Amino acid sequence: MATPHAVLTHAPEQFPAPLVGRPASRRLGRVRSGLLIGAAAALTVTALPGSATAAPGDAADAAQAAQLVADASHQLEIVSEQVNEAKVELERQQAAAATADQTAAETQTRLDALDGQIRQLARSAYTSDGFSQLDVMLTSTSADEFVHQMGTLDAIAGHTNDVVAEVAAAADEAERAQTAAADAEAQAQKSYDDIAAQQKDLEAKIADYQSQYAALSAPQQQQVLAADSGETQAVPTAVVAASGAAQKAVDTALAQVGDPYVWGAGGPDAFDCSGLMQYAYSAAGVSLPHSSSSQSQMGTPVSRDQLQPGDLVFFYSPVSHVGMYIGNGQMVHASTAGEPVKVASLDSMGSYNSARRIG
Secondary structure, eight states: OOOOOOTTTTHHHHSOOOOTTSOOOSOOOOOOGGGGTTHHHHOOOOOOOGGGGOOTTOHHHHHHHHHHHHHHHHHHHHHHHHHHHHHHHHHHHHHHHHHHHHHHHHHHHHHHHHHHHHHHHHHHHSOGGGHHHHHHHTTOSSHHHHHHHHOOGGGSOGGGHHHHHHHHHHHHHHHHHHHHHHHHHHHHHHHHHHHHHHHHHHHHHHHHHHHHHHHSOHHHHHHHHHHHHOOOBOOOSOOOOSSHHHHHHHHHHHHTTTOOBOTTOBSSSOBOHHHHHHHHHHTTTOOOOSOHHHHTTSSEEOOGGGOOTTOEEEETTTTOEEEEEEETTEEEEOOSTTSOSEEEETTTTSOEEEEEEOO
16 A cells, blocks of 8 residues: 655745845735635644554544544645645736836836937927026936926926826836835745745645554555545546547546646646646646636536536535546546545545536
8 A cells, every 4th residue: 555645755846946035126926925824724633543553453443543544634635735726826926027027117118218208309499598497407317307307397398298298107107017016026025935834834744644644554544545535436438528628638637547646746647636637638738727726716617417528526615626527427536645546436525516617
């Protein structure tokens, strides 16, 4: 019987490089730091009783030990999916911050162009007597400063008013973009630190879980896996989906049956639940986030009695597990540590939540 895989042997690939020491440019976005609040509290690995290693004939003690470890395994998946969701949000906001940075750069380019234009127009609008006062004003270092020093549009001929207003608006736009990007960078740094702390906490709790699991007898370990993910069913010989994308996703997911479960993994040789769905639909040219929570907001909702092969099915509330429906009341999913990707009954998880049709 396989021992659960260590969760974070692949962690350097799961999280971005530390932000400390990188240039203070506006390249990161705001991340809701609350995504992980309470995650540590949710992960409670109860110590197994001394009877966990009792004689095989002690069925009550074996069942108790098995249930404790099965519960711990589920809690670990909840936290792992929360970490996945936090990483998805971080990536979203990094992209948003990059857009803000680009906006700031573009508005600065506009300001630079208008600065020269307005100086030329101002000079042409004044007589020689006005140049002494104007020259003082033109010692400003930017178009924004220049406009503010003028104090009134009456200092420039009427035909320059629209240009002056455009300079002022562009300056305000650049300032807003730069402020938003700076704030986003600070928030992203804080959220990254929170994620890193959660990662360390998760490592420690998983080590505790693994030691408890290893202490069980082989029959008890099997009981844990059966309680946590249901019995494995045979891979169907043919599954027909309603669309080309769904067909490709189903075929890809089923081709991974037998690959190991690893928290945070997205293929090609190991998966967690949302990583398998992301990998399968990626083969069909459809991009999904690596998070069961985010995936549960994709596509369109489908009632359970209208499920078709390729639909994503979600479990628990809030959502913390996902599989792919393949027909006949079955799904393919990466179920839990110690169990490979497999085909199982849709009822094997015990807490059906919802379903979504992708594409």
